[in-house]
Amino acid sequence: EGCAGLVFFGLSEARGFWVFAPLMLVLQAFSMAAGVLANSTMIELAPKEHRDQWIGYQGAFTQLSSALCPLIIMPFLSGEMEGDFPGGTYLKINGSVCLGSAIAYLALVAKFPIPKKKEPAETEEEKAAMAEYEATGNPKFLSARQLHKIQMTHLKEGKPLARATWGTFADDVPDLERIQASARDNLRYLRSLLPERLRMWHKGEAEREQIRGMMRAWAEDNTVWPEQVQKEVGQWVVDWMQHAGYTNPTSNANLYKTIFMTAFPVLMPDRSAGSEANMRDPVPGWLRMDRWMDNYIKLDRLNSREVQCITLFRMTHFRLAGLS
Incomplete structure (x- = not known):
C-alpha cells in the first residue's frame, strides 16, 4: 500500500x-x-x-x-x-x-499476539547427553540449549548450578573435535538469547528486578574459582598448548600474555558480575559477551578453513632471485 x-x-x-x-x-x-x-x-x-x-x-x-x-x-x-x-x-x-x-x-x-517460537526437536546427541546427565549428574556434553534450561530452573528453585568436573586434558583428547564442534552451535544459541533478554530489560522495572534476582543468584554461585578448579584449568591450558605445538611461553612472555588477554577480553571492568554497577545496568556487559562470542565464531571459522591458495601454483613456477 x-x-x-x-x-x-x-x-x-x-x-x-x-x-x-x-x-x-x-x-x-x-x-x-x-x-x-x-x-x-x-x-x-x-x-x-x-x-x-x-x-x-x-x-x-x-x-x-x-x-x-x-x-x-x-x-x-x-x-x-x-x-x-x-x-x-x-x-x-x-x-x-x-x-x-x-x-x-x-x-x-x-498489535498481533506474537506466536511462541517452536523448540527444535532434540538431536540424538542431545538425547544421549541428557541420558548421561540424568544417570550421572554430569552435564559435560549437554547442549547450551539443554544446559540453559537446567540452569534457569535451578536458579528459580534456589538450587546450586549444575556443574561438570573440569577433568584432565588426557581425558578430553578423544573428544577434542566434539568439544570444539559443539561450541559453534552452543555459542550461536547463547547469542540468540540476547534479543529477548534486551526486550525484557527494557519492558519495565518489574522485569528488571526479576532479571536482577536471577543475576544475583548466578553471581553468588558462579564467581568463585575454587583452588582445585584453578589448578585443573591452568594445567589443562598448558597441556593443550603443548599438544597444539606452542613453544615455551617464557621465550616471549608478553606476547603470550597479550594473546590470552585478547582471547579473553574484559567483560566486567569492575571484575564482578554481581557488582552494583552491573546490577544497575547489565546491558554493556551483555553486549561485550555477545561480541566476544561472535568474534570466537568468526575466528573459529577462519581457523577451520584449509589454506588452498598455495595449491593454485606449481612450485616449479617459483624461481629464486639470482638463479637462472
Missing part, C-alpha cells in the same frame, strides 16, 4: 502517455501484491487459536476502507474536473489514502 501511494504521487506528475502507462502497470502490481501480502501476513503471524478473529478484523477493515474511500476522494476528482483543484490533486489524494492505509496496517500488525 505504501509503494502504491508513492506511485500515485508519481502519476500526478506524469506528463505524456509513455510515462503514465508504465506507472499504471506498476501501480496495479503493487495493489495486487498489497492484497496478497496483507492476507498472508495475517494468516502467518496470527496465533492459530486467534487466527479467525484477526482475519475477521482484517476483512472488516478492508471492507470499511473500500466503502469510505470513494466518498472521501470523489469530491476531489469532481473538483479537479471542474477546475476547483489543480491538476493531479485526485491522484495525490489517492496516494495519501494508500499511505494512510499502510500506516494503519502497520499499527494493526503491531
Whole structure:
C-alpha cells in the first residue's frame, strides 16, 4: 500500500502517455501484491487459536476502507474536473489514502499476539547427553540449549548450578573435535538469547528486578574459582598448548600474555558480575559477551578453513632471485 501511494504521487506528475502507462502497470502490481501480502501476513503471524478473529478484523477493515474511500476522494476528482483543484490533486489524494492505509496496517500488525517460537526437536546427541546427565549428574556434553534450561530452573528453585568436573586434558583428547564442534552451535544459541533478554530489560522495572534476582543468584554461585578448579584449568591450558605445538611461553612472555588477554577480553571492568554497577545496568556487559562470542565464531571459522591458495601454483613456477 505504501509503494502504491508513492506511485500515485508519481502519476500526478506524469506528463505524456509513455510515462503514465508504465506507472499504471506498476501501480496495479503493487495493489495486487498489497492484497496478497496483507492476507498472508495475517494468516502467518496470527496465533492459530486467534487466527479467525484477526482475519475477521482484517476483512472488516478492508471492507470499511473500500466503502469510505470513494466518498472521501470523489469530491476531489469532481473538483479537479471542474477546475476547483489543480491538476493531479485526485491522484495525490489517492496516494495519501494508500499511505494512510499502510500506516494503519502497520499499527494493526503491531498489535498481533506474537506466536511462541517452536523448540527444535532434540538431536540424538542431545538425547544421549541428557541420558548421561540424568544417570550421572554430569552435564559435560549437554547442549547450551539443554544446559540453559537446567540452569534457569535451578536458579528459580534456589538450587546450586549444575556443574561438570573440569577433568584432565588426557581425558578430553578423544573428544577434542566434539568439544570444539559443539561450541559453534552452543555459542550461536547463547547469542540468540540476547534479543529477548534486551526486550525484557527494557519492558519495565518489574522485569528488571526479576532479571536482577536471577543475576544475583548466578553471581553468588558462579564467581568463585575454587583452588582445585584453578589448578585443573591452568594445567589443562598448558597441556593443550603443548599438544597444539606452542613453544615455551617464557621465550616471549608478553606476547603470550597479550594473546590470552585478547582471547579473553574484559567483560566486567569492575571484575564482578554481581557488582552494583552491573546490577544497575547489565546491558554493556551483555553486549561485550555477545561480541566476544561472535568474534570466537568468526575466528573459529577462519581457523577451520584449509589454506588452498598455495595449491593454485606449481612450485616449479617459483624461481629464486639470482638463479637462472
